[in-house]
Amino acid sequence: MYGIFVIETKNYKGWITGNEKGEYWTQNIYGNKHQFKNPIRQNYGHKKALEALFDEPVRFIPIVAFSTEADLKVHIEKEHVIYIKNIVKCIKQLSVDKCYDMDQVRVMKHVIEKNQLKEKQERKDHITNTRKNIKLTNEKIKGNICPRCGGTLVLRKGKYGTFYGCSNYPKCRYTINSKNLK
Ligand SMILES: [Zn+2]
Numbered sequence: 001m002y003g004i005f006v007i008e009t010k011n012y013k014g015w016i017t018g019n020e021k022g023e024y025w026t027q028n029i030y031g032n033k034h035q036f037k038n039p040i041r042q043n044y045g046h047k048k049a050l051e052a053l054f055d056e057p058v059r060f061i062p063i064v065a066f067s068t069e070a071d072l073k074v075h076i077e078k079e080h081v082i083y084i085k086n087i088v089k090c091i092k093q094l095s096v097d098k099c100y101d102m103d104q105v106r107v108m109k110h111v112i113e114k115n116q117l118k119e120k121q122e123r124k125d126h127i128t129n130t131r132k133n134i135k136l137t138n139e140k141i142k143g144n145i146c147p148r149c150g151g152t153l154v155l156r157k158g159k160y161g162t163f164y165g166c167s168n169y170p171k172c173r174y175t176i177n178s179k180n181l182k
Contacts, residue, residue, distance in 0.1 A: 001100040003059030004108065005091060006050065008043040009084060012036070013069040020079055027070075039064045040079050053111050061094055063087070141176060148174040 014032075018025030024035040043062045050060065065084040066072055074081055082090050100108070137147040144153045144164075151168035155178065166172040 001102075001105045002095040002098060003061045003100070004050065005094075006043055006047045006060050006062045007065055007087070008039050008046065008063070009065045009067075010039055011067045011069065015071045015073050016066065017073050019075045020077065025074070040076075040081065050112070053115050054108070058108065059099055063090060063094075065090075146172060146174050148172055 012027050014027050014029035016025060016027055018038060020038075020040055022038055023041070025038050027034045027036060040062070043064055047060045047062050051058065061080075063080045063082065065082050065087050067084050070083075072081065072083070080090060080094070140147040141153065141164075145151075146153055146166040146168065149166060149168055149172040151166045151172055151174075153164040153174075153176070154167050156163055156165045156175075162178045164176045164178055166174040
């Protein structure tokens with residue numbers, strides 16, 4: 001194997017302009033311009049994240065690939081920014097010096113897959129925690145407890161009707177529409 005190809009694909013239409021260093025690139029569809037993050041930089045971030053998984057340096061080969069819906073008008077010298085249809089050709093061209101044997105490839109594959117599992121679990125945990133927090137907040141509000149500071153929620157009259165505010169006002173500015181308490 002020749003290294004790990006890190007491929008960022010984009011399905012943008014229109015003219016695409018940009019360069020290697022800029023923070024943003026521009027998509028132009030009949031004069032309608034829209035900026036997006038420089039995908040070379042974005043892919044560099046992915047490469048960095050992968051790099052961090054390995055104890056030893058690994059050869060990464062980043063490629064940015066656009067669908068043929070896009071008309072690439074970018075000024076790129078060193079990096080690989082291509083059309084998705086040319087991806088196999090590009091990978092073949094870049095596969096020049098073999099630097100890993102199959103055992104090493106298996107180890108790398110294992111490292112990446114292990115991390116994918118870990119990230120999947122973290123996403124799951126994050127969703128569970130968010131749900132728990134929302135439930136807890138709702139329970140506090142139902143019990144007239146300020147979810148922000150633990151004070152008491154009291155009914156107040158404002159310009160636009162009644163609302164519940166925290167008894168620790170003005171230290172705590174938590175409010176909730178009284179309709180939302182029903
Ligand atoms: Zn409060």
